[in-house]
Amino acid sequence: MDCKENYRQMAALLRIMAKLRTPGEGCPWDLEQDFASIAPYTIEEAYEVAEAIQNGDLDGLKDELGDLLLQVVFHARMAEEQNAFDFAEVVAGICDKMIRRHPHVFAQDNIDGAAEQTKAWEDHKAAERQAKAQKAAAQNGGVAPAPSVLDGVATALPGLTRAVKLQRRAARVGFDWPSIAPVFAKLAEETEEIKAEVTDAPNPERLLDEVGDLLFVAANLARHLNVDPEAALRYSNAKFERRFRAVEAHFDHQMHSVTLADMDAVWNQVKKQEG
Numbered sequence: 001m002d003c004k005e006n007y008r009q010m011a012a013l014l015r016i017m018a019k020l021r022t023p024g025e026g027c028p029w030d031l032e033q034d035f036a037s038i039a040p041y042t043i044e045e046a047y048e049v050a051e052a053i054q055n056g057d058l059d060g061l062k063d064e065l066g067d068l069l070l071q072v073v074f075h076a077r078m079a080e081e082q083n084a085f086d087f088a089e090v091v092a093g094i095c096d097k098m099i100r101r102h103p104h105v106f107a108q109d110n111i112d113g114a115a116e117q118t119k120a121w122e123d124h125k126a127a128e129r130q131a132k133a134q135k136a137a138a139q140n141g142g143v144a145p146a147p148s149v150l151d152g153v154a155t156a157l158p159g160l161t162r163a164v165k166l167q168r169r170a171a172r173v174g175f176d177w178p179s180i181a182p183v184f185a186k187l188a189e190e191t192e193e194i195k196a197e198v199t200d201a202p203n204p205e206r207l208l209d210e211v212g213d214l215l216f217v218a219a220n221l222a223r224h225l226n227v228d229p230e231a232a233l234r235y236s237n238a239k240f241e242r243r244f245r246a247v248e249a250h251f252d253h254q255m256h257s258v259t260l261a262d263m264d265a266v267w268n269q270v271k272k273q274e275g
Helices: 003-020 028-032 035-054 058-081 087-101 114-139 159-171 181-197 204-224 229-250 260-274
Strands: none
Touching (some): 003 058, 035 058, 035 229, 159 229
């Protein structure tokens, strides 16, 4: 598909969304939506893209990318209705950002190797975050707060993903374990702290705190092993679902009349068969 056809298809999608959002002739459901109500769908579509990639489903990936693109168009249309910005400005913004953050490609900067490119990328992002903070402070008539390496890590990210991002940012200034051995020690320490909280009358707030610490360290362990914890958890979820469905099928879905020992025995058979 050439550029002209790409433009034509994109224009068609923008017209469809504009029609859906036109009062009196659009879709009642689409007209009722706002940024907050659409945000969960945006997150869901991003996860469905990730699932298609994980499954190696390129046909599904094509469909899911279309669904995700629709979310971008939806948000841009709502912003245009409020005279905030439009889709063209969204595209122009990301084009400018990509060119600005890749001076080794679009300018004369000489940057060799992926590691140096990553550092340059992060330096550009840090400068952009600081400039954004100063601009916000100027608009509010105040002074920009001291920049933090943790600035810009979105709070809406999934917990494990955000944990890794926070840890990576801290590691950039040397706040990190030098090897993986202390991470294992910390994991064992956090496990013991949870055990200490499991009493006859456990404190829910303390348990929440300690389990959170354990998951944070688990995310750190994944980071040190260069493993995406969200991808790893999705893999384990799929594995559990596959094996449990096999157990259900073995007992013809009559699980209420089966003991835990019986289910566990079949579970181990299924696990062994999978290798």
